[in-house]
Amino acid sequence: MLIIIAGGIRIYNNTSMLKSYERLSRFYDAGWGDFAIHYVSLIKELLRERYTAKAQILDLACGTGILALELARCGHTVHGIDISPEMIDIAKKKATGLPDLSFAVRDMTAFSLDSKFDMVTCTYDSINYLRLLRDVRKLLYNVASVLNDGGLFIFDSNTKYLYMKHADELTKREINGEEFIHRCKYTTRGNVAVTAFSFSDGTYEIHRQRPYSYDELHPLLNNARFRVLQLFSWFEHIPYSSDSPKFFCVAEKLISD
Numbered sequence: 001m002l003i004i005i006a007g008g009i010r011i012y013n014n015t016s017m018l019k020s021y022e023r024l025s026r027f028y029d030a031g032w033g034d035f036a037i038h039y040v041s042l043i044k045e046l047l048r049e050r051y052t053a054k055a056q057i058l059d060l061a062c063g064t065g066i067l068a069l070e071l072a073r074c075g076h077t078v079h080g081i082d083i084s085p086e087m088i089d090i091a092k093k094k095a096t097g098l099p100d101l102s103f104a105v106r107d108m109t110a111f112s113l114d115s116k117f118d119m120v121t122c123t124y125d126s127i128n129y130l131r132l133l134r135d136v137r138k139l140l141y142n143v144a145s146v147l148n149d150g151g152l153f154i155f156d157s158n159t160k161y162l163y164m165k166h167a168d169e170l171t172k173r174e175i176n177g178e179e180f181i182h183r184c185k186y187t188t189r190g191n192v193a194v195t196a197f198s199f200s201d202g203t204y205e206i207h208r209q210r211p212y213s214y215d216e217l218h219p220l221l222n223n224a225r226f227r228v229l230q231l232f233s234w235f236e237h238i239p240y241s242s243d244s245p246k247f248f249c250v251a252e253k254l255i256s257d
Contacts, residue, residue, distance in 0.1 A: 016202050016203045016204055017204050020084065020205055020207050021063075021084040022086055023203060023205055024205055025064065025084060025087045025089075026176070027175040028063060028064050029064055029066060033066050036063075036066035036067040036070070039067055039121070040074070046152060050118075053075070055117075055119055056119075057078045057121065058081070058113070058117045059071070059123075060108040060120060060139075061082055061124075062091060062103065063082055063084075063124070064087050065080050065091030065092075065094050065103060068091065068103070073098075075100075079103070079113075080103045080104075081104050081106035082105065083105065083106070083107050084105075088104065108126070108139055110138065111142060117147055117148065118148055118151050119147075120143045120146065122154070123154070123155065123156055125156060125158045125209065127139070128158050128209035128212065129207075129209055130210070131208060131209070132210075133216070133220070136212070137220050137223070140220055140223075140226070143224070144224045148253070150252060150255060151252070152250060152252055153249075153250075153251045154248075154250050155248075155249055156247065156248045156249070157212045157214075157217065158211050159245055162245035162246055163184070163186035163209075164186055167184060168184065169183070170184075171183075180199045182195055183198075193208070193211065194206060213242070213247075214231060214247050215242075221251055225253060226254065227251060227252045228250070229251060229252050231247060231248070232248050234246070
């Protein structure tokens with residue numbers, strides 16, 4: 001039996017390892033869906049301020065399409081992309097009968113689209129799955145390439161303080177009749193957070209993330225010609241500080257010269 005050490009978490013059989021969200025996609029909505037709903041009121045507020053009755057929105061790392069579906073129901077045209085085929089399969093089923101909602105399997109660091117958008121979203125710590133700054137840079141330039149001048153980019157990021165808070169936690173859960181355990185580890189030396197989801201049939205999903213502070217990402221936003229409009233640490237616009245566990249950022253694409 002092969003033992004693999006993944007960020008301090010022991011995995012006993014690499015043949016039982018699944019891709020991220022290969023199994024978790026089945027009960028993602030029930031377990032984590034509420035977070036996406038919180039974004040709807042924030043996005044409505046931003047669109048009202050810009051007098052946009054019907055916006056073109058791109059949802060990056062859209063998962064099972066929870067946020068995209070809610071925005072489409074608000075009357076906007078929404079396209080969602082995600083690297084997980086399992087997540088997109090679920091999202092596409094939700095889009096049935098909604099002509100202004102579509103989904104595709106794409107890498108958010110390497111997508112190419114013909115359309116232009118008024119807003120791009122990248123929510124629920126999706127950016128933390130990019131563990132190299134050069135990949136974050138690619139993401140930002142991709143976002144800028146599909147945004148209209150003056151368009152908005154909304155994203156959030158976990159910082160190291162969130163991962164430190166939950167390090168060494170072991171949580172047993174049951175969702176939709178399926179039992180599983182998830183363990184969290186964070187190593188400051190490697191600056192990597194690892195969450196292992198172990199299922200009752202012996203399979204595992206390993207999720208690796210890198211924390212980012214606002215100070216790390218702000219120069220990359222500037223280089224991609226974004227101006228930060230809002231920065232806060234939770235939906236209630238709690239002020240962001242250097243030791244916040246999470247930050248939310250609303251950035252505007254600068255008008256081309």
